[in-house]
Amino acid sequence: MKKPRSEYQIIQDVINKSISEEEYFKKRTDSKDRLSIDLPEASILKKHPHIYREFLLSLSVEGRFRILLAKDLLGIVQTKLRGKYGVDNNTLAYLKGNDTRAEVLPEYTIRPIRTKWSRLLDVKSSLAIISRIPVEWLLHEKPLMDDKWNLNHFYAVDNVYLTPVSFTNYLQKFNEYVVKNKDSFTSTRPNFTFAYDIRPIVLIHDSKHIYLLASILEQGGFVIEIFGINQLMNLDIMREILKPFGKLKVGYCKTVVQNHYNIQIIPEELVNAKHYPIEFIEI
Known part of the structure; x- marks a missing residue:
């Protein structure tokens, strides 16, 4: 019987392209393309930012969104994003690679994070700050690497x-x-x-x-x-x-x-x- 691979080995497999991004997510999603299980790799990624960095940059922009929106990294279950901030399912689907545009803004109980097509930068900026990554990583497949921390995207967040x-x-x-x-x-x-x-x-x-x-x-x-x-x-x-x-x-x-x-x-x-x-x- 083949020994299951550890979380660290799985991360390295993705970084080294030993398994494809598609294969990685296929084992972690349900029929509706939702991350349906916990993400045990999250603790390694949080504790070791240099691995976190390599892992995210080895994924497509859509793949980065799928990881960062996992409750283990975000700290909030995705289903609560709608009720608390008015982030609708169409927007989440679009960020993960499905070309669906949000047209109707849902209600919210805490504060709105704007999700109209022209204001997706608000969502991306918020997620970049929460995840402690440069916002460019959510905008470009191969972002320019800079060892300086740019804070301009704070100003793209509503009610900031x-x-x-x-x-x-x-x-x-x-x-x-x-x-x-x-x-x-x-x-x-x-x-x-x-x-x-x-x-x-x-x-x-x-x-x-x-x-x-x-x-x-x-x-x-x-x-x-x-x-x-x-x-x-x-x-x-x-x-x-x-x-x-x-x-x-x-x-x-x-x-x-x-x-x-x-x-x-x-x-x-x-x-x-x-x-x-x-x-x-x-x-």
Whole structure:
């Protein structure tokens, strides 16, 4: 009997073209071309960005979308993208390679991510930020490689600007809601850290912009991630803004951009250590 290949071996098979992209997805999708099983490779990709980088770049643009939209990497089940943000199924199908154009925008409960044909950059930009990859990787089959982190795509995201006051109000409001209602959140993987909301933010502090990713966790609490340059200076600002949430745990995560790291901030009193992001490295 042939020994099953490990997750790492499967990733390397894709990178080295030992198996085709079509064959890789065929083993993981149902008759409607949906990723129907968990993606065990996700933990390796999150912990090892250099492998994550090679793996994504070995896929087509459509293949990258299929991977990045998997709940194990996105942190949200795809079916919730419609209800929470108004991302309709036609848009998701188009991004994965099916030439279907969204015409009717569905309702949403948190905030809309625009999905009209002319505004697909909003969805792509949001996904690039959440996934910590250059947006060019979602626009071009063979993107130009640059070791600098470009943050311009933050400005393509709707509802991206917040002041310190509106930012803390947002965190308090949604954390209180999650704590009150977390028993109603159903999941086939109760021990997996799913997000109730994931939001790219440009925080307007005095005359400067601070680029953030806020993840409100279904289990309660949140994780704040700082993007871009001057992160240590911005960390001091964020410590002050986040004082109402108690003691903070500070760490970092690696990214696919070589030698670039993002600082992550977690309120210790609100987040159980077992729900820290798998990629979180404590300082």
